[in-house]
Amino acid sequence: MDKPRRITLNDIALACGVSRATVSLVLRRSPLVHANMRRRVEAEMQRQGYVYNRAAANLRQRVSTTVALVINDLSNPFFAEFATGVDEALGAKGYVTLLGSSNESPARQRQLLGSLIEHHPAGIILSPAENSDVTDVEMTIGRHAPLLVFNRELTGTPDTGFEYDFLGLDNRAGARVATKRLLELGHRRIAFYGGHANSSSCRERRLGYQDALRAASIQVDPSSMIETAPTRLEANVHADALFAVDAAPTAAVCYNDAVALGLMLGLARLGRQPGVDFAVTGFDNIPEAAVGVPPLTTLNADPRARGRQAAELLLQRAAAPSSPRQSVIVPVQLTERESTPHALSA
Amino acid sequence: MDKPRRITLNDIALACGVSRATVSLVLRRSPLVHANMRRRVEAEMQRQGYVYNRAAANLRQRVSTTVALVINDLSNPFFAEFATGVDEALGAKGYVTLLGSSNESPARQRQLLGSLIEHHPAGIILSPAENSDVTDVEMTIGRHAPLLVFNRELTGTPDTGFEYDFLGLDNRAGARVATKRLLELGHRRIAFYGGHANSSSCRERRLGYQDALRAASIQVDPSSMIETAPTRLEANVHADALFAVDAAPTAAVCYNDAVALGLMLGLARLGRQPGVDFAVTGFDNIPEAAVGVPPLTTLNADPRARGRQAAELLLQRAAAPSSPRQSVIVPVQLTERESTPHALSA
DNA sequence: CTGAAAGCGCTTACAG
DNA sequence: CTGAAAGCGCTTACAG
Known part of the structure; x- marks a missing residue:
C-alpha cells in the first residue's frame, strides 16, 4: 500500500489546463460545459484515479x-x-x-x-x-x-x-387477533408469555391479549402473564413457570418469535409437544418462524x-x-x- | 422541528469574546488554555447546544x-x-x-x-x-x-x-475435524451437504472432508457432495438428494449451520430423525445451533x-x-x- | 495563554 | 462556455 497524495479537483484541473470550477461542473453533470471538455476531464479523472470527496462537497453545500x-x-x-x-x-x-x-x-x-x-x-x-x-x-x-x-x-x-x-x-391489535384465534380453536386457559412488562411493545401486546380474553368473558389472571427477557434462551429456561399454576394453560401468546421459539424448546424439554398438545403463537414472522419445529403461527411484521x-x-x-x-x-x-x-x- | 442555523465555533468564540482558535483548543483539551477560560467556553457550548462537526475537522486534518x-x-x-x-x-x-x-x-x-x-x-x-x-x-x-x-x-x-x-x-481443518469425528462415531457413508462449490469457503471445506475420508481409506464419491444455495430454505428443499444414491449416507457434514438446520428439517420431512438415525454437523456456531432440535454439533467460529x-x-x-x-x-x-x-x- | 491567517477539497454566485 | 474569488467549519503553525 503506497500512500499516494490524494488526488483532488485541482490536480485534474491542472492536468487539463482548466479551472477547478470547470471540473466541478463536469462532476455535477452541468450542461454548461462542452461535451468535448467533459470527455477530456472525465478521461483525466479516470487516468489519475480521482475519488470524489463527498464530505468536502457536503460541507460546502451544507447538506x-x-x-x-x-x-x-x-x-x-x-x-x-x-x-x-x-x-x-x-x-x-x-x-x-x-x-x-x-x-x-x-x-x-x-x-x-x-x-x-x-x-x-x-x-x-x-x-x-x-x-x-x-x-x-x-x-x-x-x-x-x-x-x-x-x-x-x-x-x-x-x-x-x-x-x-x-x-x-399495531401490537395491541396483533396480540388481540392471535389470542382470539386461540379462543376460536377452543383454548380457554391461555397465557401471555415473555417480554419485559415495562417495555411499551410488551405492555401493548398484553393489552391486546386481555382485550380478547375479556371479549370472550374470560377472567384475566395476572399470574397468567409471565415475564422473561425477550430472547430465545430466557424463554426456554422459564418454560416451567407456565405450569406452576393450578390450572395450567393449553396455549401461550408469546411476546415475539424469539420467545416463542425458545418456549417451544422449553416445552419439549418438559415433555410437552408444541403443535400437538400445546399451542404457541409468536410475533414478528422472522425467517426462522416458517421453518421451526413445528412451524410457528405468528404475526407478520415484515x-x-x-x-x-x-x-x-x-x-x-x-x-x-x-x-x-x-x-x-x-x-x-x-x-x-x-x-x-x-x-x-x- | 425548527431549523436553527447551525451553531459553529465562531458563534461560541464570539459569545465568549475569544478567537476561534481558542475554542478549538478547548475542544481538543489542550493544556494551553486556562482552566477558567476552558470552563467559560464549555459552558457557552452547552448553552448554545453546539455540536462538533467532525467532517470539517477531518477534512482539515486530512484524517x-x-x-x-x-x-x-x-x-x-x-x-x-x-x-x-x-x-x-x-x-x-x-x-x-x-x-x-x-x-x-x-x-x-x-x-x-x-x-x-x-x-x-x-x-x-x-x-x-x-x-x-x-x-x-x-x-x-x-x-x-x-x-x-x-x-x-x-x-x-x-x-x-x-x-x-x-x-x-480454517475451513479445511474444521471440516476435517468434523468428518473425522463422524468416522470415529462409526459412520462410513458420509455426505458433504450444501454450499456453492465455486465459493472458496465451500471448496476448502470439501477438501477437509476429503482429507478425513482419505485418511480413513474411504473412497470419495463425487456424488456424495451435494450442492445447494447456502441457506436454510434451499438445504431443506434438497434433502432428498442425499437418498438418491445406492448406499445412502448415515451422516452429513454440512457447509454451514444454516444449511445444517435446514437439512435437519428436511430429514424430518423425509421421516428421518436427525440425532437419532442420522448425524449432522454444521459450521459457524450461530446462536440457533445450540437451541436447535436436536442441538447441532458444529464448528465454533465465534x-x-x-x-x-x-x-x-x-x-x-x-x-x-x-x-x-x-x-x-x-x-x-x-x-x-x-x-x-x-x-x-x- | 490568545489571535490572525492560511488551508483541507469542494461549490457557487459573479464576471467575462 | 470558463475563471477568479469567497466560503463551508474546522485546525495549525506562527506571532505576540
Whole structure:
C-alpha cells in the first residue's frame, strides 16, 4: 500500500489546463460545459484515479448524505432484517448508512448517538435500547437532526418542542387477533408469555391479549402473564413457570418469535409437544418462524419492509422539517402455521 | 422541528469574546488554555447546544474516523454477529461504521463500495458477495483505503500492487475435524451437504472432508457432495438428494449451520430423525445451533469475536500501510451436541 | 495563554 | 462556455 497524495479537483484541473470550477461542473453533470471538455476531464479523472470527496462537497453545500441507524440488537433477525431494509432504501436514494449497535445498553446508545451526531447526519433512525429515556436522547442529539423512533416508545415525557416521528407495529391489535384465534380453536386457559412488562411493545401486546380474553368473558389472571427477557434462551429456561399454576394453560401468546421459539424448546424439554398438545403463537414472522419445529403461527411484521418504510419516513421528514409529527402504526396479520392446534378436549 | 442555523465555533468564540482558535483548543483539551477560560467556553457550548462537526475537522486534518463495512448477507446471523463485533470494536476506538448490505449481489456491492469510498473511510471491511471479482473491487475502490476481506476469497487474480488483508476461518481443518469425528462415531457413508462449490469457503471445506475420508481409506464419491444455495430454505428443499444414491449416507457434514438446520428439517420431512438415525454437523456456531432440535454439533467460529478481530486488523493496517499483507486464518473448534449420534449398527 | 491567517477539497454566485 | 474569488467549519503553525 503506497500512500499516494490524494488526488483532488485541482490536480485534474491542472492536468487539463482548466479551472477547478470547470471540473466541478463536469462532476455535477452541468450542461454548461462542452461535451468535448467533459470527455477530456472525465478521461483525466479516470487516468489519475480521482475519488470524489463527498464530505468536502457536503460541507460546502451544507447538506448531508448520511443517515444514522442505531439498533438495539442486531443479532435478533427481526432487527437485522430491519437494518437491511433501511440500508436498501437509503442506498437507493443516494444516502449512506452510519451504523451503531447498542446491544440494549442505554449507555452505549448514548455514546453512539453522541458520536454519530458529530457526523451531522440528515436524520437518525433509532430502534431504542430498553428503557431509553426521551430526555436522555434529546440531551445527546439535541434538535439538529430529525429523529425517527422505531418499534418501542421512549420512556419519560419529552421537553416542549422536542418532537420525533414514530414507526411501530399495531401490537395491541396483533396480540388481540392471535389470542382470539386461540379462543376460536377452543383454548380457554391461555397465557401471555415473555417480554419485559415495562417495555411499551410488551405492555401493548398484553393489552391486546386481555382485550380478547375479556371479549370472550374470560377472567384475566395476572399470574397468567409471565415475564422473561425477550430472547430465545430466557424463554426456554422459564418454560416451567407456565405450569406452576393450578390450572395450567393449553396455549401461550408469546411476546415475539424469539420467545416463542425458545418456549417451544422449553416445552419439549418438559415433555410437552408444541403443535400437538400445546399451542404457541409468536410475533414478528422472522425467517426462522416458517421453518421451526413445528412451524410457528405468528404475526407478520415484515421487518425488511418496515426498514424501507422507516427510511422513507425519515427522508420525507428531513425534506419537510416543520410538517406535523407523524406516528405510523403498521397493522400486522396473522400467519397460521402448525404451532396452534385445537385444544384437546380434556 | 425548527431549523436553527447551525451553531459553529465562531458563534461560541464570539459569545465568549475569544478567537476561534481558542475554542478549538478547548475542544481538543489542550493544556494551553486556562482552566477558567476552558470552563467559560464549555459552558457557552452547552448553552448554545453546539455540536462538533467532525467532517470539517477531518477534512482539515486530512484524517478519517469512519470505516466502511460491506456485508453480503446481514440476515444471516453469522454475518449479523460479525457486524456487531466490528461496530463494537470500531466504536471503542472512536470510529464510526459506514454500513452497506449487498444481499449477495455483486452489482449492489459495486454500487455500495463506489458510494462509500467517496466518504474516504480509513479502511474497508468487505465480506464479499459470492463471485466478487478482485479486479472489479479494485476498479471501484482504487488503492486509496486499505481493504480487509473477510470469510471468502475474491475470485480472479489481483493486478500487481493491489493488496489486501484477509481474515478467514480454517475451513479445511474444521471440516476435517468434523468428518473425522463422524468416522470415529462409526459412520462410513458420509455426505458433504450444501454450499456453492465455486465459493472458496465451500471448496476448502470439501477438501477437509476429503482429507478425513482419505485418511480413513474411504473412497470419495463425487456424488456424495451435494450442492445447494447456502441457506436454510434451499438445504431443506434438497434433502432428498442425499437418498438418491445406492448406499445412502448415515451422516452429513454440512457447509454451514444454516444449511445444517435446514437439512435437519428436511430429514424430518423425509421421516428421518436427525440425532437419532442420522448425524449432522454444521459450521459457524450461530446462536440457533445450540437451541436447535436436536442441538447441532458444529464448528465454533465465534462471529462476533471475528468482527472485533477484523476491525483491529484493519485499524492496524491503516496505521502501518506499508507493512506486508496479512492473511489470518482462524482455527475453529468442534462443539459437540446431540445432532451426531453413533452410527446404528446396520 | 490568545489571535490572525492560511488551508483541507469542494461549490457557487459573479464576471467575462 | 470558463475563471477568479469567497466560503463551508474546522485546525495549525506562527506571532505576540
